[in-house]
Amino acid sequence: MPKISNKGLQMPESPIRKLVPFAEAATKKGKKIYQLNIGQPDIKTPEGALNAVKNHDISVLSYSHSAGFESYREKLAKYYQNSSIPVEKDDIIITTGGSEALLFAMGSITDPGDEVIIPEPFYANYNGFATASGVNIKPIKASIDNGFALPPISEFEKLISEKTKAILICNPGNPTGYLYTKEEVKQLADLALKHDLFIVADEVYREFAYDGATHHSIMSLPEIAENAIMVDSVSKRYSMCGARIGCLASKNKEVMATAMKFAQARLSPPTFAQIASEAALDTPQEYFDEVIEEYSYRRNLLVEGLEKIEGVKVAKPKGAFYCIAELPVEDADDFARWLLESFDDNNETIMVAPAAGFYSTPNTGKNQVRIAYVLKKENLERAIVILEKALKEYKLQN
Incomplete structure (x- = not known):
């Protein structure tokens, strides 16, 4: 059988997307998943951009x-x-x-x-x-x-x-x-x-x-x-x-x-x-002002919520819409899979991105996760509650 290239074998999996099969399986079981793992904003795309495509005569x-x-x-x-x-x-x-x-x-x-x-x-x-x-x-x-x-x-x-x-x-x-x-x-x-x-x-x-x-x-x-x-x-x-x-x-x-x-x-x-x-590019400044205000609010909500969870350490971001949180776990990869496979709170769970994949140095960031605060207020609040409950239950089982 022909062999795969060394380059292909060395290509790393995405820490952001590699848990998708577990999430799909959880969804099929009827679980609702709050996705904190990927930087997909829920902010509406400017109408001018969408209309330019809809109305273009090609x-x-x-x-x-x-x-x-x-x-x-x-x-x-x-x-x-x-x-x-x-x-x-x-x-x-x-x-x-x-x-x-x-x-x-x-x-x-x-x-x-x-x-x-x-x-x-x-x-x-x-x-x-x-x-x-x-x-x-x-x-x-x-x-x-x-x-x-x-x-x-x-x-x-x-x-x-x-x-x-x-x-x-x-x-x-x-x-x-x-x-x-x-x-x-x-x-x-x-x-x-x-x-x-x-x-x-x-x-x-x-x-x-x-x-x-x-x-x-x-x-x-x-x-x-x-x-x-x-x-x-x-x-x-x-x-x-x-x-x-x-x-x-x-x-x-x-x-x-x-x-x-x-x-x-x-x-x-x-x-x-x-x-x-x-x-x-014709999007007015008001759009960005509103977006910055919204993300700043979400950042504060997330960071303050994480800081209240026992054993969690978080760095307050100054830009973008992500933060790294250090969790009281030894292996964030295992915890992230467990969240999807074995845990739910009223049939709801969360999806996070294990941070080890954001490092090049081996065995670094293993107790960290990246969280994207791209969810609206009520969903972000719910996700924080789920994380706190999950950490307590995971600790009891390990």
Whole structure:
């Protein structure tokens, strides 16, 4: 029998989606599941984006330019310029989600065996993207004790070798919700210049910053223009996860010319989704103000509820809509499966994402989970009650 590739065997499962079969089985048994495991917002998609697709008169659903619609890239550049990010349309390639943008970035700046430094915990699919590209991740651990702030720059320098090509950050962070300060972004920029490295910044949660905080983009620093690569997406900003539209942006012409070859190889991003995404750029600020207010409320509700549960430790996020919670369990994977297979409270349970999959270092984060606060108030309150009861019962059984 033909053999599967080593790359395929090494490809990690998604900690976010691997429990889906257990959830499906629980649902078939009649259980109601409050899904805290996945960052699927329940906020309505802007009507303008949906109407742009409904009302578009297309007789032939054709390819777009490999870089995406020129009109979309022009409007997107203006959006970034309004956020103090000095890019033009030719500095942007539209991609099939932020995932494809990350793959294009990896493919453009690394060779098999090269290394990328990433503060952990990090977005779990970075492990998958690295495996697909033959890249080795050099993790540097952030701590729940300080809210997962940027580790000391001296710790980054210890990991830099001749194979190091880039530092990858998510800002605000998934799964931590940490929002890097202006000083932290500047420290990373200085480090990249000192060692001639790229900084790849995943900024898909840029609009989600709380308590009056400001998002500071790596692209806003002119001194690092040739080293900075930004990944973005419409998924969370406009509650359009299913559109699968993102972008790669950089002022480095060589990087963008190389990424374009990858873009040409996959032909083009989806046409209807670009139409919706371009229309979404006309969404008024009031939409974001309401969304930020809602998520800030949900964050406070969740964190305050978790802090009241005995043995639970939580880092209060400053952005995005996730938090990492440390639970009084030895194995969060086992606990997460048990929640779906063996536990219910009045025929209801919850689904969480075990955090070990958000680390690259083995046997790390085994007692942590990522919780997405994307549920409305009453469902989030109910989920907290279920978690507290579940932890008590799980402790008695183990």
